[in-house]
Amino acid sequence: MARDPDTIQREIEQARDALASTLDQLGTKASPKRLVDNAKTSARAKADEPKVKYALIGIGVVVGFLLVRKLFR
Template sequence: MADRDPEEIMKEIDQARDQLAATVDSLAARANPQRIAEDAKARALAFVQKPAVTISLAGLGVLTVALVIRRLRNR
């Protein structure tokens, strides 16, 4: 095995340690339950606010109200 300079070896170890720390920090941020919940909430709101979805939900609401009224009248 070739002789390596101890300074060079220490530099490589420090660089690897810094890269590992950055990776661990990134994984911790990505796995944060609060951030995951906030992202899911934002995606759900963006989906519901699409015009086609909004109209479909409004139509479903009107249909539900109509069925409830019809059921109450037929008692």
């Protein structure tokens, strides 16, 4: 059964529009700026957790102590 050429043309245009829309969405999701912003937000949220915050403070104190100790030896 043969299809009408106008119908085929409309289907091609609809498929092309859908593909263009999908590519735009992928481009937005995969943009480097957005990925960096998401990574920053995640890192800040993780650093605000008490366990992580106090562990980082402890590491900073130990490193500071070791540096001061090395300077005055």
